[in-house]
Amino acid sequence: EGNITGVGERGTQSLFTTDSLTEDQIQDVGKMLEQIMQDCMGGELYNKLVNNGKPIKLTFHSDNNSQYDHNSHSIILKSCDSDTLLHEMFHAYQHSVLENDKYDEADANYEIEAQIARYNFLLRRSDVEGLSNHNDFVSTNFGLAISRTANCYTSKSIPITSKLPKLESNYTLAIKYVLEKAKEMKMDMIFKTDFSPNDNVQNVIDLSENC
Numbered sequence: 533e534g535n536i537t538g539v540g541e542r543g544t545q546s547l548f549t550t551d552s553l554t555e556d557q558i559q560d561v562g563k564m565l566e567q568i569m570q571d572c573m574g575g576e577l578y579n580k581l582v583n584n585g586k587p588i589k590l591t592f593h594s595d596n597n598s599q600y601d602h603n604s605h606s607i608i609l610k611s612c613d614s615d616t617l618l619h620e621m622f623h624a625y626q627h628s629v630l631e632n633d634k635y636d637e638a639d640a641n642y643e644i645e646a647q648i649a650r651y652n653f654l655l656r657r658s659d660v661e662g663l664s665n666h667n668d669f670v671s672t673n674f675g676l677a678i679s680r681t682a683n684c685y686t687s688k689s690i691p692i693t694s695k696l697p698k699l700e701s702n703y704t705l706a707i708k709y710v711l712e713k714a715k716e717m718k719m720d721m722i723f724k725t726d727f728s729p730n731d732n733v734q735n736v737i738d739l740s741e742n743c
Contacts, residue, residue, distance in 0.1 A: 540566035546582050548590040548607075557592055564614040571653055572743040573736070574618055577625055580739070584628050588621075602627040602635070619650040626735055638724035641732055649736050656743075 540562030544550065547565070550558050568574035581588070589606035598610045600623035607620045626642050627635055635642055 539569065540564075543569055543578060543582075547578065547588060549587045550590055552589075552591050560612045561590065561617070564612060564617045567614040567657070568618050568621070568653075571618075571656060573649065573656075573740045574653060576739045576742060577618070577621055577649075580625055581621060581628070586628075588624055600624050600627075615650050615654050618653050619646050622646045622649045622735070625739070629735065636722070638722060638727065640721040640723035641727055643721070645733055645736060648733060649739075652736070652740075 541558070543565045544558060544562045548561065550561070553561070565578070569578050586605055589604060591606065591608050592610070593608050594610060596608055596610060598608060598616050598620055600607050600620040602624075605624070607617070607624065609617060609620070623642070623646055626646070630642075
């Protein structure tokens with residue numbers, strides 16, 4: 533266990549700036565990052581972000597929702613959940629391969645993709661507790677869409693591309709939920725309708741080649 537923890541701690545130092553974190557928080561981040569790095573997609577996500585050469589500022593704030601801010605290249609975490617950290621790291625990766633205005637033109641699409649990445653991670657870990665903790669998308673139309681879509685990536689026997697047509701009907705549910713929630717929260721979110729099924733999950737596909 534000590535060696536694994538060391539990997540997480542070294543990973544934390546390589547990927548994040550942690551000036552504002554306590555020693556206990558740094559250890560918590562190391563444990564979360566261990567789980568991410570051991571996942572087939574999460575490990576590739578970590579490597580891509582480290583190779584990007586831009587450390588991510590990491591802070592904890594119990595009063596705010598977890599989020600990635602592309603303007604300051606920073607992640608704010610509300611809780612110590614590895615799937616939440618992976619979700620925000622995924623947003624950082626999306627911004628690293630997209631121009632900011634391209635992201636903003638389809639932020640609903642990319643939010644759904646990040647949720648798919650998160651859900652896949654939980655499924656691969658068979659994290660029943662983690663899945664049940666996210667009732668906001670597990671027990672809603674959005675959750676049904678995400679879980680069905682996530683199932684497209686859990687079988688190694690069928691190529692990802694052969695399952696992608698399933699995304700179109702599932703995305704109808706996901707779009708509806710995301711935009712309704714955005715309206716409730718007075719957020720402006722844009723869903724781009726001219727994306728192909730591949731476009732909607734291209735980053736997941738790129739990072740999942742070893743899965």
